[in-house]
Amino acid sequence: MKVSRFSALVTVIVLVAGLFFGSPFVALLKSFTVADGFSALLNYQVLAVVGTSLLTALAATGLAAVVGTVLGYYFTFHKQTGSRWLKTFFSLPLVLPPSAAGYMLLLAFGRYGLIGAPLYHTFSVQIMFTLTALVLAQFFVVMPLMMQAASSAFQQVPGSLVKASHSLGADEYTTFIKVLLPLSRPVLVAGVITAFARALGEFGATMMVAGRLKTIPIMIYVKAMGGDAGVADGLSLLLVLLSFMILLLVNFIGEKR
Amino acid sequence: MALILENVSLAIERNLILEQISFEVPIGQVLVILGNSGAGKSKLLEVVAGLIGNQSGKIIFGGEDLSQLTPQARKIGFVFQDYALFPHMTAAENILFGLKSRQAPTTEQKRWLKLVAAELKIDHLLSRFPAELSGGQQQRVALARCMVLRPEILLLDEPLSALDAASRERLVMLMKKIQKKYRVTMLYVTHDHNEARFMGDQIMVVDQGRVIQTGPPEEIFARPVSRFVAHFTATRNILPGRIQEHLEAGQALVEVAGSLLLSTSCQVASQDVWVCIRPEHFSFVDETAPASPISSISDDPVAAESAQTTDNIISGYRISQILPQSGATVLIELMNRGARLLVFASNRRVVEQNLNVGSQVEILVAAEHVHCLPRQPDDIYCRPE
Numbered sequence: 001m002k003v004s005r006f007s008a009l010v011t012v013i014v015l016v017a018g019l020f021f022g023s024p025f026v027a028l029l030k031s032f033t034v035a036d037g038f039s040a041l042l043n044y045q046v047l048a049v050v051g052t053s054l055l056t057a058l059a060a061t062g063l064a065a066v067v068g069t070v071l072g073y074y075f076t077f078h079k080q081t082g083s084r085w086l087k088t089f090f091s092l093p094l095v096l097p098p099s100a101a102g103y104m105l106l107l108a109f110g111r112y113g114l115i116g117a118p119l120y121h122t123f124s125v126q127i128m129f130t131l132t133a134l135v136l137a138q139f140f141v142v143m144p145l146m147m148q149a150a151s152s153a154f155q156q157v158p159g160s161l162v163k164a165s166h167s168l169g170a171d172e173y174t175t176f177i178k179v180l181l182p183l184s185r186p187v188l189v190a191g192v193i194t195a196f197a198r199a200l201g202e203f204g205a206t207m208m209v210a211g212r213l214k215t216i217p218i219m220i221y222v223k224a225m226g227g228d229a230g231v232a233d234g235l236s237l238l239l240v241l242l243s244f245m246i247l248l249l250v251n252f253i254g255e256k257r
Numbered sequence: 258m259a260l261i262l263e264n265v266s267l268a269i270e271r272n273l274i275l276e277q278i279s280f281e282v283p284i285g286q287v288l289v290i291l292g293n294s295g296a297g298k299s300k301l302l303e304v305v306a307g308l309i310g311n312q313s314g315k316i317i318f319g320g321e322d323l324s325q326l327t328p329q330a331r332k333i334g335f336v337f338q339d340y341a342l343f344p345h346m347t348a349a350e351n352i353l354f355g356l357k358s359r360q361a362p363t364t365e366q367k368r369w370l371k372l373v374a375a376e377l378k379i380d381h382l383l384s385r386f387p388a389e390l391s392g393g394q395q396q397r398v399a400l401a402r403c404m405v406l407r408p409e410i411l412l413l414d415e416p417l418s419a420l421d422a423a424s425r426e427r428l429v430m431l432m433k434k435i436q437k438k439y440r441v442t443m444l445y446v447t448h449d450h451n452e453a454r455f456m457g458d459q460i461m462v463v464d465q466g467r468v469i470q471t472g473p474p475e476e477i478f479a480r481p482v483s484r485f486v487a488h489f490t491a492t493r494n495i496l497p498g499r500i501q502e503h504l505e506a507g508q509a510l511v512e513v514a515g516s517l518l519l520s521t522s523c524q525v526a527s528q529d530v531w532v533c534i535r536p537e538h539f540s541f542v543d544e545t546a547p548a549s550p551i552s553s554i555s556d557d558p559v560a561a562e563s564a565q566t567t568d569n570i571i572s573g574y575r576i577s578q579i580l581p582q583s584g585a586t587v588l589i590e591l592m593n594r595g596a597r598l599l600v601f602a603s604n605r606r607v608v609e610q611n612l613n614v615g616s617q618v619e620i621l622v623a624a625e626h627v628h629c630l631p632r633q634p635d636d637i638y639c640r641p642e
Contacts (some may be wrong), residue, residue: 158339158341160337160338160339160341161341161343163303163306163308163335163337163341164335164337164341164342164343165343165354165358166307166308166328166329167306167308167328167333167334167335168354168355168358168402168403168406169328169329169355169358169359169406170329170354170355170358171329171358174358178354178358179343182345183343183344183345
């Protein structure tokens with residue numbers, strides 16, 4: 001069988017990409033030893049970090065699910081002059097370097113920040129370097145993902161169904177709850193899962209606002225830099241497995257649709 | 258008491274979609290809106306339903322101005338072209354959606370569901386989801402969903418366009434029956450002239466967001482005001498002609514396709530005209546029939562009756578094609594030195610009069626069915642399809 005030049009080129013690129021993307025995973029598996037990994041993971045400090053990560057990622061995802069869905073709805077059904085600019089603005093964290101996002105959050109919510117200062121001086125509330133800061137940083141980064149998922153979910157609902165709902169006497173809220181949400185559920189659920197995975201893995205922005213607190217990605221960084229390969233390996237593998245399962249779940253939902 | 262639109266205009270992103278639309282439909286009557294795709298028909302329905310809000314002009318029903326009311330407050334039912342049934346709800350849930358949104362008591366919901374389902378013969382489909390229903394069944398459910406709300410106005414946007422011929426026929430009868438029974442005022446959008454003729458008490462022809470002609474079906478079909486309307490209402494013979502002599506009150510002698518015809522529908526000042534003759538208004542002269550002043554055979558009773566009065570006889574044409582049509586009719590193409598006429602006849606007539614390709618025939622057309630429209634001398638010849 002004659003193989004065309006193009007097919008050969010495609011095969012080569014696939015192989016090289018496979019090597020490049022596969023090598024970190026292979027290296028991680030090679031570095032990881034079951035005994036060391038488990039003993040490092042079953043440490044109280046490490047388990048607390050895993051708990052913090054899961055807790056903050058869940059909170060940030062919940063917040064993003066609500067706000068992202070509402071913003072997605074707004075930008076789909078309430079298009080006005082300037083909507084495009086506003087949507088672009090809300091999408092900025094998708095492409096913004098996370099460290100810049102974290103720095104900007106510090107400027108806004110730090111003790112001397114735009115909002116942080118009055119909060120601190122009026123209510124003695126400090127946001128930075130607390131669990132709330134971690135949640136806000138993760139929310140800041142993952143909300144646009146949820147907004148885009150919701151936007152595309154609502155756009156897929158035929159316009160005539162929304163019009164039919166209104167013509168049958170349903171107000172905007174009833175139409176949202178009874179028609180739009182049920183018909184968009186699979187895409188919204190996929191959006192929530194993706195947002196959770198992204199929040200769990202968020203590093204840059206979280207790092208800037210974490211203070212002494214640690215999440216899994218921060219712990220991996222600290223341990224890797226400090227030469228504690230056991231914990232870094234174990235936590236990395238945990239994240240890889242979690243991410244892999246989440247992607248599988250998203251694909252499964254996509255296929256089910 | 259009527260549904261009245263006064264100078265309704267609509268612009269979307271600086272494009273004028275509807276321009277100064279005005280009409281009046283007496284309560285309990287049907288106005289069919291006939292026009293091409295993109296003519297603004299569906300948008301007009303959406304404006305009446307309040308689904309598009311930024312129009313100008315007034316929409317008045319029973320003396321009340323609806324323009325400022327929300328869609329929920331208008332008591333209008335809307336049947337969409339794609340039925341717009343909620344795919345995640347059963348037929349029953351779809352039908353009850355409006356009543357539940359209006360928080361109607363459960364007993365009332367059950368009573369109306371039973372009543373309307375029986376009326377539309379969908380009792381056995383209530384537990385099915387839309388994906389499990391045929392197009393015709395979906396359309397019945399969509400209609401039921403509107404009818405349970407007892408709307409004062411029913412808007413139907415090409416409700417039969419996605420259905421096969423048999424389902425279309427059944428549903429059009431059903432809709433007419435329901436409309437008559439409940440005396441609901443109806444705006445019915447279609448691009449099908451047969452549907453328009455059957456459903457409409459009045460027909461409004463629209464093109465590019467403007468009203469071209471409004472009137473009873475017989476007037477729209479017999480006396481179109483423009484070549485567009487003539488073409489759209491399936492006047493298959495639109496021929497260039499020239500007035501030879503103006504007679505009294507709208508009568509004229511017109512030269513068309515090599516024949517001189519008397520027209521009693523010729524209110525045209527210019528000499529050059531388009532002559533419109535519907536294919537069903539011709540009848541073949543039966544040479545085998547007993548002698549009479551003018552012997553005519555027509556499948557159309559109107560044409561047959563008029564043939565006894567003021568008929569034009571057209572000679573010198575040969576049959577070039579006989580094309581089967583739906584029902585027991587054929588479309589016959591007649592040619593005479595490049596001039597072409599299209600004539601309807603029943604299969605029975607074709608056999609009885611031995612009409613074959615190549616036969617030379619004489620045809621009749623009543624003077625009142627020869628309708629003239631003004632024509633610019635440089636208008637291109639519009640060859641019938």
